[in-house]
Amino acid sequence: MGSKIPFYKICIVGDFGVGKTTLLHQYLERRFNPNVSSTIGSNFFAKIIKIPNVKTPFTLQIWDLAGQEHFKWVRHEFYKGAKGIVYVFDLTRKQTFDSIIAWKKEIEKAIKSFSSILVGNKFDLITRNERIIGEEAQTLKKQLKACAYHETSAKIGTGVEEFFSKLVAHIYKSSK
Numbered sequence: 061m062g063s064k065i066p067f068y069k070i071c072i073v074g075d076f077g078v079g080k081t082t083l084l085h086q087y088l089e090r091r092f093n094p095n096v097s098s099t100i101g102s103n104f105f106a107k108i109i110k111i112p113n114v115k116t117p118f119t120l121q122i123w124d125l126a127g128q129e130h131f132k133w134v135r136h137e138f139y140k141g142a143k144g145i146v147y148v149f150d151l152t153r154k155q156t157f158d159s160i161i162a163w164k165k166e167i168e169k170a171i172k173s174f175s176s177i178l179v180g181n182k183f184d185l186i187t188r189n190e191r192i193i194g195e196e197a198q199t200l201k202k203q204l205k206a207c208a209y210h211e212t213s214a215k216i217g218t219g220v221e222e223f224f225s226k227l228v229a230h231i232y233k234s235s236k
């Protein structure tokens with residue numbers, strides 16, 4: 061009998077249209093899928109990964125939860141057992157950044173102890189002059205007690221692999 065591969069449940073959350081499903085397609089298939097449709101309820105993905113300096117691989121079970129308000133009632137159950145939360149906002153829409161705290165509150169009603177990471181997506185759409193979210197992302201990261209803040213482009217692939225590795229390494233360290 062082989063030894064069991066450790067398994068972590070991760071939920072990816074954030075407002076409607078911030079790019080959660082597209083980030084996952086980029087992470088799992090290493091390509092931009094321009095044809096994803098808005099998530100109805102939830103999607104579920106699995107991936108086996110390795111992180112630097114750790115021998116054993118991990119199985120990630122990743123839940124992609126619909127960001128629309130009317131799916132709020134189904135989300136509570138999906139948070140249960142999650143070891144990691146990815147908070148995603150859209151770098152071009154300030155209101156998606158402002159609502160991250162409401163996501164934190166929603167999650168904390170379901171689970172108490174988890175690692176998290178803050179992700180600002182659609183980096184390819186902003187230029188330095190157009191930046192609407194700067195230093196306050198670091199402040200929000202601290203408020204969330206997130207292990208890091210990353211900027212990503214699910215279209216180009218920038219930063220996607222990195223933030224998942226960082227989150228998994230943090231979960232691993234916290235569980236030792």
Ligand code: GTP
Binds near residue numbers: 075077125128183215
């Ligand atoms: P819900 O499932 O409805 O909660 O939305 P979501 O957060 O999963 O967003 P989704 O992945 O469906 O992406 C919404 C739109 O943004 C789609 O048209 C994507 O192609 C686009 N998009 C996502 N990420 C990026 C990105 O990094 N750059 C650009 N330019 N477009 C992106």
